[in-house]
Amino acid sequence: xxxxxxxxxxxxxxxxxxxxxxxxxxxxxxxxxxxxxxxxxxxxxxxxxxxxxxxxxxxxxxxxxxxxxxxxxxxxxxxxxxxxxxxxxxxxxxxxxxxxxxxxxxxxxxxxxxxxxxxxxxxxxxxxxxxxxxxxxxxxxxxxxxxxxxxxxxxxxxxxxxxxxxxxxxxxxxxxxxxxxxxxxxxxxxxxxxxxxxxxxxxxxxxxxxxxxxxxxxxxxxxxxxxxxxxxxxxxxxxxxxxxxxxxxxxxxxxxxxxxxxxxxxx
Amino acid sequence: xxxxxxxxxxxxxxxxxxxxxxxxxxxxxxxxxxxxxxxxxxxxxxxxxxxxxxxxxxxxxxxxxxxxxxxxxxxxxxxxxxxxxxxxxxxxxxxxxxxxxxxxxxxxxxxxxxxxxxxxxxxxxxxxxxxxxxxxxxxxxxxx
Numbered sequence: 227x228x229x230x231x232x233x234x235x236x237x238x239x240x241x242x243x244x245x246x247x248x249x250x251x252x253x254x255x256x257x258x259x260x261x262x263x264x265x266x267x268x269x270x271x272x273x274x275x276x277x278x279x280x281x282x283x284x285x286x287x288x289x290x291x292x293x294x295x296x297x298x299x300x301x302x303x304x305x306x307x308x309x310x311x312x313x314x315x316x317x318x319x320x321x322x323x324x325x326x327x328x329x330x331x332x333x334x335x336x337x338x339x340x341x342x343x344x345x346x347x348x349x350x351x352x353x354x355x356x357x358x359x360x361x362x363x364x365x366x367x368x369x370x371x372x373x374x375x376x377x378x379x380x381x382x383x384x385x386x387x388x389x390x391x392x393x394x395x396x397x398x399x400x401x402x403x404x405x406x407x408x409x410x411x412x413x414x415x416x417x418x419x420x421x422x423x424x425x426x427x428x429x430x431x432x433x434x435x436x437x438x439x440x441x442x443x444x445x446x447x448x449x450x451x452x453x454x455x456x457x458x459x460x461x462x463x464x465x466x467x468x469x470x471x472x473x474x475x476x477x478x479x480x481x482x483x484x485x486x487x488x489x490x491x492x493x
Numbered sequence: 494x495x496x497x498x499x500x501x502x503x504x505x506x507x508x509x510x511x512x513x514x515x516x517x518x519x520x521x522x523x524x525x526x527x528x529x530x531x532x533x534x535x536x537x538x539x540x541x542x543x544x545x546x547x548x549x550x551x552x553x554x555x556x557x558x559x560x561x562x563x564x565x566x567x568x569x570x571x572x573x574x575x576x577x578x579x580x581x582x583x584x585x586x587x588x589x590x591x592x593x594x595x596x597x598x599x600x601x602x603x604x605x606x607x608x609x610x611x612x613x614x615x616x617x618x619x620x621x622x623x624x625x626x627x628x629x630x631x632x633x634x635x636x637x
Contacts, residue, residue: 361513362517365517365518366521369522383510458501460502461500
């Protein structure tokens with residue numbers, strides 16, 4: 227009998243740093259992890275097989291990784307079979323396994339259907355931090371001629387593109403958390419940065435048996451600076467939705483802190 | 494279908510996005526010309542220098558706000574406060590004419606002064622009033 231822990235969060239929200247921490251704590255995250263890039267110098271901790279699967283499901287639905295509108299994915303039989311084979315192999319070889327991929331935000335319900343006992347760690351970051359970081363990554367890639375210029379340029383041709391992406395992904399996470407509150411734990415990047423004992427909290431809540439690694443040991447503060455900037459926005463209609471989503475994420479993180487805060491070890 | 498389903502980017506939106514891209518390009522070029530992690534001629538990394546410059550701007554804004562608030566006359570009776578006003582508002586140095594090392598030292602000093610000021614304001618008798626303001630809490634979160 228295996229346990230599964232999925233790490234889900236929008237792009238540039240600290241999911242890689244969190245996965246690095248959990249990887250060091252003994253969580254199996256995949257057979258072939260994506261290599262490090264300048265935008266993620268310690269690596270993405272994303273399993274190629276899972277990323278490929280998610281990319282294919284997105285392509286089946288005429289989408290890329292940059293989803294900026296709500297959609298209900300259609301999954302063909304072949305993809306269900308691939309998901310099941312991914313699960314079977316890991317279940318047979320690992321007592322505890324998981325994966326991390328920002329695209330997973332959009333597919334959590336699918337995984338939960340096949341893995342009814344899976345637990346989800348939601349990691350979120352303030353919208354201004356995530357969108358600024360996305361802009362920085364895609365401007366650098368564009369100036370260096372890495373990847374498709376069309377993809378990079380879109381961030382400066384469509385107003386609020388990154389902000390809409392942040393909204394869609396985080397709303398998908400919130401919908402999942404509402405449906406499965408017992409199997410979801412939410413933390414913000416700021417909490418982890420401030421030393422919230424995330425590994426201890428996961429063990430405490432779900433008895434995962436991870437090795438308790440101090441956050442400071444695996445978390446490089448300089449990689450994702452805390453600075454909150456004023457968010458540029460063109461469509462004023464988005465502001466209220468973004469505020470509401472942020473407030474609900476903060477409420478969930480507050481619940482995590484309240485649930486575990488009193489007993490948390492001093493770090 | 495309601496009118497809210499449509500949205501037309503204005504020239505202002507396009508200008509804003511172009512401006513953002515240019516700002517990223519400047520940062521990118523600065524970082525590249527100064528090597529992967531250092532500002533040209535300075536021992537401080539580009540991201541650290543950006544942080545220090547922001548600290549200096551925040552310090553000036555904070556000083557101006559206090560000076561122009563009802564607390565201004567009270568604050569000006571404090572010698573340390575007058576020193577900061579003199580150093581950053583009245584005799585603000587021409588940063589552009591400084592060498593990279595001098596510039597780094599000046600901005601580091603500004604950051605230190607800001608940290609001290611925030612600590613004192615937060616602790617003093619008016620600490621409760623300051624901490625009640627969101628902008629003050631943001632500065633505390635950023636620098637303390």
